[in-house]
Amino acid sequence: MSSWQTDPLLVVEHLTMRFGGLVAVNNLSFSVGRTDITALIGPNGAGKTTVFNCVTGFYKPTEGRLALARQGIAAAPDVEHLTGTGARHGKSNSGNIYLLERMPGHEIADKARVARTFQNIRLFTGMTVLENLLVAQHNALMKASGYTVLGVLGIGGYKAKEKAAVAKAISWLDKIGLLDRADDPAGDLPYGDQRRLEIARAMCTDPILLCLDEPAAGLNPRESLELNALLRSIRNDHNTAVLLIEHDMSVVMEISDHVVVLDYGTKIADGTPQEIRNDPRVIAAYLGVEDEEVEEVEAEIDMAEKAS
Amino acid sequence: MQIQASKPVAAEPVSGGFDIMAAVKDAGFAALVTLGLSFPILAFRTQEDISNHLIVVPRWSWPITAAILVFVGRFAAILFRSRPRATRAPTLPKAPSASATFLIRYASWFGVAALIAFPMVMVAALGAGGSLKWINNYGIQILIYVMLGWGLNIVVGLSGLLDLGYVAFYAVGAYSYALLSTTFGLSFWICLPLAGLLAAFWGIILGFPVLRLRGDYLAIVTLAFGEIIRLVLINWTDLTNGYAGISSIPRATFFGVPFTDDDDGFAHLFGMDYSPIQRTIFLFYLILALALLTNAVTLRLRRLPVGRAWEALREDEIACRSLGINTTNTKLTAFALGAMFGGFAGSFFAVRQGFVSPESFTFIESATILAIVVLGGMGSQIGVALAAVLMIGGTEILRELDFLKAVFGRDFDPVQYRMLIFGAGMVLMMILKPRGIISTRTPSIFYKEQKAISGSLVKEGHG
Amino acid sequence: MEVFLQQLINGLTLGSIYGLIAIGYTMVFGIIGMVNFAHGDVFMLSAFIALMLFVVLTQLLGMTSIPLAFVIVLIGAMVLTALWNWAIERVAYRPLRGSFRLAPLISAIGMSIFLSNFVQVVQGPRNKTIPPMFDKVIHLTTGGTYDVTLSLKQILIVLVTAVLLAGFWYLVQKTSLGRAQRACEQDRRMAALLGIDVDRTISLTFVIGAALAAVAGVLYMSYYGVVNFSDGFIPGVKAFTAAVLGGIGSLPGAVLGGLLIGLIEVFWSAYFSSDYKDVAAFSILALTLIFMPSGLLGRPEIEKV
Incomplete structure (x- = not known):
């Protein structure tokens, strides 16, 4: 049994998303392991970003269930029971369960602790790098400022909490090598730095699941390697599962523990990178049906393997 | 042209x-x-x-x-x-240096001191009669718009929500004081917070359904709400007395002591000779205090999570949601706080005039306040104050240009051209300074060094 | 029943005027994404120009044929108003294209204030009245408690609106100008790369919008016989409401919205209270935007993440 089957963090069942007549995601089921880096791959237009948007609450799925268990392994009867009550989330013997399809986006980030980045980077460009990381800690700081009331009057321990938040932000900046640029506007950073900053910002929300939409897009080989190290460290040191969409096969094959392949909104393969690489359906659908192209991509995969 | x-x-x-x-x-x-x-x-x-x-x-x-x-x-x-x-300086956006930022901060304290001294200096220089105009038409009038501009700045400048109906909250504040004081005989100091709360309440009521709208649509709906409130004020004659308005609103008192020539009036109590300027000076300090309160609260909020969330909202709403920020609540607090300050300003307006009517709360007022915020430079408190001086003081000063009669003949009345020049000025200022007088943003917190952020990176919000 | 029929006629007449103004809003919003606040005042200005042209023709030049004068006034007002809007776009909006989004809006508000005060300063604040024209009335029903009448003016308004809309529709759907316009709406930078003169296309959009507003102005002037410098704001907002109700960016939507707003206003006044008729219009505006932001015929906007 694979880890995503024995200890799933997120279980997606029968997810379907329709836009008018267009079916972007069709009856998709997969699991995200608690200690895994899971990659969601597929050709352009396969519905990967739509899945992301459903997981992070930007779209309401037409059908399906997305159950996230924050602690422990969610027992099937508990999930069924919660689904029956109509509640968005609840405590059970097998831990807190969150039904993401019922929760608005900000609650998913705040309560279920799912953070994300975007395909086209969405930083607060007119705010400094440090401010970006503080906004990410909004909900904790909001509580500390007595929901603004105490903060305006200068009562309570807001100052200390803010200091702690700054310290956390600084430690992340140190980690991604942007400490020198803490006081520069985020919009002034080069592209690769912006990508890393966006990941750090998402991490400042203390997520249990981090969703990355094409994190390696536009990165040069050196930056791509740094990204791999960063993602591994996020999984190992911060106990955060990673779900990523990626086109760069070297990244996917090297760092992921689990790969899910989509084509035309349907799952065509699901397994370890090894299994996926040898799956003929994946080669046909994702890597292209032309023989030369298959060879080309196989060569690329081999190179990625040698590199790792 | x-x-x-x-x-x-x-x-x-x-x-x-x-x-x-x-x-x-x-x-x-x-x-x-x-x-x-x-x-x-x-x-x-x-x-x-x-x-x-x-x-x-x-x-x-x-x-x-x-x-x-x-x-x-x-x-x-x-x-x-x-x-x-060849001689023209390069027009590259230059961020002011640290010393310039320091000077600006220093200048604002200097400005406050000058404002406190302003009425005294005017009275000393021009006498009670001569200074009345300067303290009232310039001092108080400009300060009202500074306060309104600062209030709206929370909504438009910080949160990036385009509000074209801000005058509605000004009206709610003014009518709240007018009705509460004439009906229940409540004093100004009780009515002031009530008016603010009522305006904030209306801000939430009107804000709730519209805040999911984006871009110019939000502007148009707020404009519609502003107009609806004005039309209701006109047509609900039982309550508001329609076009005629509400008159004989109790005038401002010095914490209960009236500004009259009686034995228990302000002048006698403090052993001075009675003069109507005393009330005006009191009103001046009152609006100055209210405006400074608005400013202090806003500056403080900017450094709190809620203020940063406002600015983040202006930058990217979708990113805010992905970080767990409840955007609806965040927008509502901005709307409610902006409305509250508008309500304070409104009840000040009522106590100053002693009379309110729907005429004072037309769309032009909303447009003027918005223009002050945009011209000031979105989000900049000093910029808004400067813009208010420029726009309100500038149009007031047209009343002074009597000497032009000597040039253009007796029939020439510069006051007639006031709004014409005002409108043309709005166009001209936008063309010359589309990002406002102060186009840089000051970060709310810094690690090592505070650097101003160029306006070209700061987004203007889409709501 | 008679009241209903009469109000239906009146509502369609008023709605035609709103629809014509609404097209100007909808086109400008479609192409540069800006609420042209001054458009209502351009309409008012056109009504003023029409009124003055009419008086110049009939009194100064002694023209006796009212229909001929009307046609000349219509063409003259369209040309002159188009020239005004062309100049306004050039002076107040073009320098701000591509800059800060709020700047053109403030500029447009400033232009709106400028235009109404300009007319006030040069022509005075009083109502300008002309003797009624085309006041022949057809009695559709007689003998009942209430005669349903259809005035020549009303027929004229609906007819002129219909003919001009048909011509305009042809222009936008079938000509290269229309194609360029739609291309600029989709993606201005790409259109420019493909060799479309974007500046010229935008200018022409303003010119067409103004010409149609001028038609509305002429009809308004001949229908009511009174023009005042402050007449731009309320019809402007109502026409904008019409554009939004019909779905901003959609030309048939603008006309449909105009007719609906005209009917609603007239029926509201007839059956409820004329005091709150503007409240009704503004409430519809707010409700449409809140519950149906893409309007009746507009395309829904999908939030891209």
Whole structure:
């Protein structure tokens, strides 16, 4: 049994998303392991970003269930029971369960602790790098400022909490090598730095699941390697599962523990990178049906393997 | 009116030369267009004859004058633009240095001190009678708009929500004080917080359904709400007395001591000679205190999570949601707080005038306040204050230009042109400074060094 | 029943005027994404120009044929108003294209204030009245408690609106100008790369919008016989409401919205209270935007993440 089957963090069942007549995601089921880096791959237009948007609450799925268990392994009867009550989330013997399809986006980030980045980077460009990381800690700081009331009057321990938040932000900046640029506007950073900053910002929300939409897009080989190290460290040191969409096969094959392949909104393969690489359906659908192209991509995969 | 060159004339003379023929041609074209525009609106005067029929009387001198003025103006503009190419300083966006930022901060304290001294200096210089106009028409009037601008700045400048109906909350505050004081005899100091709360309440009521709208749609809905409130004030005559408004609103007192010539009046209590200027000076300090309160609260909020969330919202709403920020609540707090300060300003307006009517709360007011915020530079408190001085003081000063009568003749009344110049000024200022007077953003927190952020990186919000 | 029929006629007349103004809003919003606040005042200005042209023709030049004068006034007002809007776009909006989004809006508000005060300063604040024209009335029903009438003016308004809309529709759907316009709406930068003169296309959009507003102004002037410098704001907002109700960016939507707003206003006044008729219009505006932001015929906007 694979880890995503024995200890799933997120279980997606029968997810379907329709836009008018267009079916972007069709009856998709997969699991995200608690200690895994899971990659969601597929050709352009396969519905990967739509899945992301459903997981992070930007779209309401037409059908399906997305159950996230924050602690422990969610027992099937508990999930069924919660689904029956109509509640968005609840405590059970097998831990807190969150039904993401019922929760608005900000609650998913705040309560279920799912953070994300975007395909086209969405930083607060007119705010400094440090401010970006503080906004990410909004909900904790909001509580500390007595929901603004105490903060305006200068009562309570807001100052200390803010200091702690700054310290956390600084430690992340140190980690991604942007400490020198803490006081520069985020919009002034080069592209690769912006990508890393966006990941750090998402991490400042203390997520249990981090969703990355094409994190390696536009990165040069050196930056791509740094990204791999960063993602591994996020999984190992911060106990955060990673779900990523990626086109760069070297990244996917090297760092992921689990790969899910989509084509035309349907799952065509699901397994370890090894299994996926040898799956003929994946080669046909994702890597292209032309023989030369298959060879080309196989060569690329081999190179990625040698590199790792 | 100047017509912009379609193919910029300035593009040719790279060597610094000035193509006089091209300039004449361009200016001539502009003059020709002006002639076209003047027909018939300038070329004829409409009036009623003895039998009350409308007749038109030609006045050809007007379009010709207009065309000549445009020709000269356009020619001068081209001349000005082509000449200083070499000498002109590079127009790269420059962020002010740390010392400049420090000076600005220092200047604001200096400004506050000057404002506190202002009424005393005026009275000492011009006497009680002569200073009344300056303290009332300039001091108080400008400060009201500074306060309104600061209130709206929370909504538009910080949160990036475009509100074209801000005057509604000003009206709610004014009518709250007017009705509470005339009906229940409540004092100003009780009504002031009540008016603020009521306005904030209305801010939430109106804000809730509209905050998911984006862009100009939000602006239009808020405009509609502003107009609905004004129309209700006009038509609900039982409560508001319609167009006639509410008069004999209790005037401001010095914490219960009236500004009258009686034995228990303010002057006698403090052993001074009675003068009406005392009330005006009190009102001046009152609005100054209210405005400074608005400023202090806003500056404080900017450094709190809620303020950062407002600015983050202006930058990218979708990213905010992905970080767990409840955007609806965040927008509502901005709306409610902005409305509250508008309500405070409204009840000050009522206590100052002693009379409120729907006439004071037209769309023009909303537009003026919004223009102050945008011209000030979105989010900048100092910028908003400067813009209010420029726009309100600038149009007030047109009342002073009596000497122009000597130039243009007795019939010339500069006050008549006030709103005309105001409108044209809005256009001109946007063209010259589309990002406002202060176009840089000051970060709310810094690690090592506070650096101003260039306005080109700061987004303006889409709501 | 008679009241209903009469109000239906009146509502369609008023709605035609709103629809014509609404097209100007919808086109400008479609192409540069800006609420042209000054458009209502351009309409008012056109009504003033029309009124003055009419008086110049009939009194100064002694023209006796009212229909001929009307046609000349219509064409003259369209040309002159188009020239005005062309100049306004050039002076107040073009320099701000591509800059800060709020700047053109403030500029447009400033232009709106400028235009109404300009007319006030040069022509005075009083109502300008002309004797009624085309006041022949057809009695559709007689003998009942209430005669349903259809005035020549009303027929004229609906007819002129219909003819001009048909011509305009042809212009936008079938000509290269229309194609360029739609291309600029989709993606201005790409259109420019493909060799479309974007500046010219935008200018033409303003010119067409103004010409149609001028038609509305002429009809308004001949229908009511009174023009005032402050007449731009309320019809402007109502026309904008019409554009939003029909779905901003959609031309048939603008006309449909105009007719609906005209009917709603007239029926509201007839059956409820004329005091609150403007409240009704503004409430519809707010409700449409809140519950149906893409309007009746507009395309829904999908949030891209």
